[in-house]
Amino acid sequence: MKNLIKKLVESYGPSGDEEQIREIIKAEIKDEVDNIETDALGNLIALKEGKKDKKVMLAAHMDEIGLIANHIDEDGFIRFDRVGGISPYMLLGARVLFNGETPGVIDKEGQLDDIKKLNYDKLYIDIGATNKEEAEEKVTLGDTASYYREFQDLGTRVTAKSLDDRIGCVTLIETLKEIDTPEYDTYFVFTTQEEVGTRGSKVAAYNIEPDLGLAVDVTLTGDMPEAKRMSVSLGEGPAIKVKDRSVLADPKVKNLLIDLAKENELPYQLEVLKYGGTDAGSMQLTKDGVLAGAVSIPCRYVHSPSEMVDIDDVENSVKLLAALLDNEISFL
Known part of the structure; x- marks a missing residue:
């Protein structure tokens, strides 16, 4: 599993530029499913046919937060905007990669007497160019960048960029491989553009029309020094969603996961x-409504260059989802 995590997290794929990560996942699962396709928004949709014709949709997003070039000055420095939620405080000194191939480092203008004044207008990316023409040979306006950071194995825990939500993608892949014939037709959907408004899952769910939809994503934890109060910790198992800003999980779905x-x-x-929110919110509001919930993997330092998860939580999430797919669901 760690080799798969490393392969996925070190791949390039900000929102709207998911082609590279999609092809990696497709190669990993194409021999394990009955049908696989890519829709107009870039979602990878893999069907594993079940014993009954009800539809279950499991969604994990492929995209990661990123940056987008919006100006290149005469000295070759690149100004940028965010793609998804990135605090400017996370970016000072960070390395990023444009288009999966051009590295750069982020710094700020001049001296700041108050860190609270730091904003995107004060930041720039240096790709080593000496002028605008040289910079434009490598980066053009509208090009996107992601954090440039290697996967690190810490033992039971791992740290990397883009564990949100490549670890959800790993969980879906491992679950898919665990299941021979699920109880219901099961759609494993690797969605696009979640970080900019759960866009991919909206169109995928509209097309699939699932009877049950589950997002598999990360969630925040409250187990660090002086952390915000949050009753989720690394190593204590998958988190069954009750609510977030996008969804109130259906009680039947929540209780089913607890019972399993x-x-x-x-x-x-x-x-x-x-x-925050997940693909569960958009699935729930599809057409005339979908029974929806989520299995969340506890993650420290979300939307930073060094997110962290516990492998035991991932393995137990796989077991929980496999149990869900292997059993009849009374309310379907």
Whole structure:
């Protein structure tokens, strides 16, 4: 599993530029499914046919947060905007990669007497160019960049950029390989543009019309020094979503996941997330509504260059999803 995580997190794929990561995932799963296709928005949709014709949709997003070039000055320095939610405080000294091939480093103008004044207008990317013409040979306006950071194995835990949500993609891939014939037709959907408004899952769910939709994504934790209060910790099991800003999980879905965790003696936590949303929110509002929920993987330092997860949480998430797909669901 760690080799797969490394392959996915070190791949390039900001929102809107998911082609590279999509092809890696496609190669990994194409022999394990009954049908695989890519829709107009770039979602990778893999079907594993089940015993009954109800539809279950599992969604994990391929895209990562990123930056987009919006100006190149005469000295070759690149100004940029964000693609998804990135705090400017995370960017000082960070290395980024444009188009998966051109590295650069981020710094600020002049001296700041107050870090609270730091904003995107004060930041620039240096790709080593000496003038505008040289810079434009490597980067043009509208090109995107992602964090440039290697995967690190810390033992039970790993740290890398883009674990949000490549670790969800890993969970779907591993679940897919665990299941021979699911109870229901199951769509493993690797979605695009989640970080800029859950766009991919909206069109995928509209097309699939699932009877049950589950997002598989990361969630925040409250187990670091002086962290915001959050009753989720690394290593304590998958977090079963109760709510976030985009969704109130259907109680039937939440309780089903809790019951399956108990029956299979799997550790679990409950997630009440004050901020952020997932593909569950867009799935729930598809057409005349979908029963929706989420399995969340606890993650420290979300949207930083060095996110962190516990491998035990990932493995237990796979077991929980496999148990879901292997059993009849009373309310479907």
